[in-house]
Amino acid sequence: MKNLDATKKTVLAIGALSTLAGVTGAVLAGNLLEFFLPVYAGFTLVGTVVFHRGEAAVA
Secondary structure: OOHHHHHHHHHHHHHHHHHHHHHHHHHHHHHHHHHHHHHHHHHHHHHHHHHHOOOOOOO
């Protein structure tokens, strides 16, 4: 379980950095389409970590 928590933190950090870098680049360049991939990938990684339930109990 401890390994899963470390993996979640790592994926969350990569997603947050990717989103931050993409948004910063888009604002500085004034063109979101050039930085669509890092923003999309960052949001996908962050969303995966946030909405991951772990081992769900089957009723």
